[in-house]
Amino acid sequence: MAKKITIDPMTRIEGHLKIEVEIDGGKVKDAWSSGTMARGFEALLTGRDPRDASFVTSRFCGVCYSVHQITSARALDAAFGAKVPWGGNLIRNLVMGAEYIYDHVLHFYQLSALDYIDVMAIANYKGKDKDLLSVKDKIVGLVKAKDTYPLTPRYEPDEFSVKDPNIVISAVKHYIDALKMHAKARNMGAIWGGRTPHYQNIVVGGVTSYPDINQWARFRTMLDEQKKFIEEVYIPDVLAFGTGPLWKLATMGVGGGHHNYLAYGDFPKDAEGKKLVFPSGVIMGLNPADIKVGAFDPNKVTESVKHSWYKEKKPVHPYDGEQVFDLDKKGAYSFVKAPRYDGKPMEVGPLARMLVAKNPDVIGLVKKGAKPGAVARHAARAIETKLIADACYGWLDQLLTEMTKPGFKIHDTEHWEPPESGMGAGFHEAPRGALGHWIKIKSKKIENYQAVVPSTWNASPRCENGVRGQYEESLVGAPVPNPENPINVVRVIRSFDPCLACAVHIIDPNTNEIRKFIIE
Amino acid sequence: MKEEDILSKKLVKVVESHGIDRRDFLKYCAATAAILGLSELEFTTKIAQALESTSKKPAVIWLEGQDCAGCTISFTQILYPPAASIILDKISLRYHETAMAASGHLTEKVFQDTVKQGGYVLIVEGSVPSADDRFCMVGGRPFRVLVEEAAKKAGAIIAVGACATYGGIPAATPTKGIGLNKALPGKTVINLPTCPVHADHLAGTILYFLATGKVPELDKIGRPVMYYRELIHDNCRRRAHFDAGEFLTDWNNPAQKDWCMLKKGCKGPMTNSDCPIRRWNNGISFCIDCGAVCMGCAEPGFYAEMSPLYAAESEISKRILAMREAGLFKKET
Numbered sequence: 001m002a003k004k005i006t007i008d009p010m011t012r013i014e015g016h017l018k019i020e021v022e023i024d025g026g027k028v029k030d031a032w033s034s035g036t037m038a039r040g041f042e043a044l045l046t047g048r049d050p051r052d053a054s055f056v057t058s059r060f061c062g063v064c065y066s067v068h069q070i071t072s073a074r075a076l077d078a079a080f081g082a083k084v085p086w087g088g089n090l091i092r093n094l095v096m097g098a099e100y101i102y103d104h105v106l107h108f109y110q111l112s113a114l115d116y117i118d119v120m121a122i123a124n125y126k127g128k129d130k131d132l133l134s135v136k137d138k139i140v141g142l143v144k145a146k147d148t149y150p151l152t153p154r155y156e157p158d159e160f161s162v163k164d165p166n167i168v169i170s171a172v173k174h175y176i177d178a179l180k181m182h183a184k185a186r187n188m189g190a191i192w193g194g195r196t197p198h199y200q201n202i203v204v205g206g207v208t209s210y211p212d213i214n215q216w217a218r219f220r221t222m223l224d225e226q227k228k229f230i231e232e233v234y235i236p237d238v239l240a241f242g243t244g245p246l247w248k249l250a251t252m253g254v255g256g257g258h259h260n261y262l263a264y265g266d267f268p269k270d271a272e273g274k275k276l277v278f279p280s281g282v283i284m285g286l287n288p289a290d291i292k293v294g295a296f297d298p299n300k301v302t303e304s305v306k307h308s309w310y311k312e313k314k315p316v317h318p319y320d321g322e323q324v325f326d327l328d329k330k331g332a333y334s335f336v337k338a339p340r341y342d343g344k345p346m347e348v349g350p351l352a353r354m355l356v357a358k359n360p361d362v363i364g365l366v367k368k369g370a371k372p373g374a375v376a377r378h379a380a381r382a383i384e385t386k387l388i389a390d391a392c393y394g395w396l397d398q399l400l401t402e403m404t405k406p407g408f409k410i411h412d413t414e415h416w417e418p419p420e421s422g423m424g425a426g427f428h429e430a431p432r433g434a435l436g437h438w439i440k441i442k443s444k445k446i447e448n449y450q451a452v453v454p455s456t457w458n459a460s461p462r463c464e465n466g467v468r469g470q471y472e473e474s475l476v477g478a479p480v481p482n483p484e485n486p487i488n489v490v491r492v493i494r495s496f497d498p499c500l501a502c503a504v505h506i507i508d509p510n511t512n513e514i515r516k517f518i519i520e
Numbered sequence: 521m522k523e524e525d526i527l528s529k530k531l532v533k534v535v536e537s538h539g540i541d542r543r544d545f546l547k548y549c550a551a552t553a554a555i556l557g558l559s560e561l562e563f564t565t566k567i568a569q570a571l572e573s574t575s576k577k578p579a580v581i582w583l584e585g586q587d588c589a590g591c592t593i594s595f596t597q598i599l600y601p602p603a604a605s606i607i608l609d610k611i612s613l614r615y616h617e618t619a620m621a622a623s624g625h626l627t628e629k630v631f632q633d634t635v636k637q638g639g640y641v642l643i644v645e646g647s648v649p650s651a652d653d654r655f656c657m658v659g660g661r662p663f664r665v666l667v668e669e670a671a672k673k674a675g676a677i678i679a680v681g682a683c684a685t686y687g688g689i690p691a692a693t694p695t696k697g698i699g700l701n702k703a704l705p706g707k708t709v710i711n712l713p714t715c716p717v718h719a720d721h722l723a724g725t726i727l728y729f730l731a732t733g734k735v736p737e738l739d740k741i742g743r744p745v746m747y748y749r750e751l752i753h754d755n756c757r758r759r760a761h762f763d764a765g766e767f768l769t770d771w772n773n774p775a776q777k778d779w780c781m782l783k784k785g786c787k788g789p790m791t792n793s794d795c796p797i798r799r800w801n802n803g804i805s806f807c808i809d810c811g812a813v814c815m816g817c818a819e820p821g822f823y824a825e826m827s828p829l830y831a832a833e834s835e836i837s838k839r840i841l842a843m844r845e846a847g848l849f850k851k852e853t
Binding site for chain 1: 584589597613624657658663688693769809
């Protein structure tokens with residue numbers, strides 16, 4: 001008989017998420033994903049100086065703040081008519097590069113790894129490595145003191161859990177090391193960002209941080225350390241897990257979902273802007289043997305509120321969206337809206353980006369039999385971390401050339417004051433996926449503001465047609481032999497790196513102006 | 521044996537057992553002691569004792585309401601001592617949704633067990649929605665109820681970040697987020713504002729509590745005096761340019777690079793925090809150093825009263841300039 005279980009709160013994610021699954025015959029038969037917190041930023045931004053938007057939207061999320069700051073600044077750039085000097089764009093790219101590095105590393109070790117390893121297997125470590133023995137002492141010490149929080153309580157390890165003490169102990173050591181590397185990567189971003197979380201240097205027209213050569217050298221040295229960790233620890237760990245103990249989970253394709261993928265594309269490699277680190281594109285119904293990538297058309301984005309706690313309205317483009325709460329609405333179960341592309345639910349994020357880019361490493365894994373799903377998502381995330389770190393070196397080289405030229409610029413000062421009226425869209429590939437902000441200005445103030453964020457795509461509830469969102473669909477078929485221990489459910493959800501504070505956003509008063517917005 | 525030698529041996533033992541680089545640890549202890557205005561020897565001894573008693577680690581419940589997890593992330597950035605060593609060795613972190621292994625019903629049980637036991641440190645991040653409980657639900661229950669339950673038997677309550685202290689950004693939204701000052705009337709709450717909380721402010725406050733068993737001296741709005749005593753403006757390295765009337769207008773001009781940010785909208789002259797001295801990210805930089813303005817995030821008026829954040833001419837900047845003309849910022853010599 002089918003049994004319904006609820007996981008609330010879903011932990012080790014950003015924000016407040018409830019997952020409900022119906023289990024039948026040891027597998028998930030149906031699933032519901034609910035965002036359970038709202039702050040309502042819209043009323044806050046309406047009527048304010050547009051330049052506030054970059055700093056307020058940064059507070060959508062304290063994990064991935066800068067993504068909103070830069071996307072907002074890009075929307076403002078378009079609305080103000082500002083042209084960011086290449087020097088300003090290079091610094092924007094570099095601080096965003098730092099964000100990718102700390103975000104992805106944190107996600108794998110701090111937020112996900114505990115789902116895959118049996119930490120207590122450390123007690124069986126028989127090796128003599130001094131560093132690893134100190135980790136063993138630490139964990140055994142916690143157990144002896146009968147105080148193993150926050151590592152326990154936990155869902156019990158299952159057939160997919162890694163129990164080899166040698167692998168587990170090095171993973172736990174890397175868990176501790178990664179927390180330091182994550183802090184150091186944030187320090188790297190703060191060289192020009194001022195501080196983290198919530199960078200302060202990205203404004204309409206460019207950046208505020210005029211670089212000096214010592215900062216440049218400091219950033220590069222810190223990047224060297226990060227790159228070493230990515231190449232020698234992070235990627236080997238993910239691949240060792242994914243192609244070793246978790247290979248079965250990978251080949252089963254647990255957590256696959258709809259297999260529709262969307263990437264807006266981002267990060268020009270040079271001032272010409274023709275080559276992107278992450279190309280743009282759409283894949284509908286992936287066929288791994290023959291990947292067909294279509295062009296992305298921003299006009300095909302709509303949002304449904306059929307099952308969300310907002311006043312009923314037909315699906316519309318984000319520009320026509322509104323956010324009038326209706327907490328008593330029948331059939332509603334989430335504060336997250338349901339974005340659709342051409343009417344279809346899409347996955348955004350590292351796996352979508354790497355498939356759209358036809359990245360040879362990810363394609364290689366797929367050819368070996370790994371089906372796109374939870375495990376593949378971790379692999380794609382690790383692989384793209386290296387791509388962005390490599391791109392940072394290119395940007396640093398260009399920055400050194402630029403900043404030592406006379407007349408070096410970081411900001412379009414001519415377009416600093418808000419225009420009387422204007423509108424614009426900003427797009428960005430955030431670590432969690434495709435992100436867009438839209439702004440409309442009237443009488444030098446914000447008239448409306450709208451954001452469609454990656455976790456809204458992924459965590460969306462059902463739409464008008466009753467079609468499940470990507471989290472929900474990904475859970476269908478996931479093995480849950482014991483309903484008391486739904487560890488595969490949390491593995492699947494965490495593989496997306498949920499960010500619910502972002503997903504339950506925002507905005508905006510009614511407007512019928514949608515298609516007048518210039519979308520670049 | 522001299523007292524210094526005993527202390528030294530003790531520290532070495534502590535440091536070795538916690539896997540921390542000894543020099544960094546001593547540096548951290550000395551710096552903390554200096555800031556607290558305590559004798560270095562006295563304080564480091566107490567910290568050393570506090571850190572040694574691993575068997576009796578204080579329980580911590582960290583609740584997240586209308587938050588962005590920025591304060592959690594900020595805390596994990598501390599390197600000296602490393603966040604991992606605080607979490608695993610110095611405290612018993614029973615409940616923290618972003619960090620804990622448990623999910624779903626397992627979290628509820630830990631929460632209830634810890635609350636029953638009492639005497640824990642309660643840390644709250646994010647505001648409480650006052651317009652309707654349903655704007656923030658955790659485990660099917662209103663966040664407000666979790667906070668009230670947890671506050672009853674807490675040994676100390678720390679509000680971290682602008683939202684949990686005074687309402688922050690959610691205060692100005694339809695959900696009407698409130699800080700603990702309003703959500704827990706009559707309770708002593710240690711307020712650590714700034715958006716997000718400064719990792720040092722939180723780590724130092726926890727260490728102070730562990731070492732002394734007491735709440736540090738608070739100012740009239742509940743902030744530890746040791747961190748919020750002075751105006752940002754009074755310690756700003758751009759201060760001389762303010763006094764000389766040199767204000768940055770063009771970020772491209774290297775000659776103006778270090779000039780005063782007031783005419784871009786800086787709120788440093790009305791904000792109390794030690795940011796300019798302590799700086800952020802383990803001393804790397806802070807807002808004003810990256811050419812940005814101070815947004816006033818350590819004050820109860822953040823965000824609504826600080827808006828517009830950037831503006832050459834705003835009510836706030838006019839007021840500050842008038843005060844400057846009147847000589848109110850001049851220091852007695």
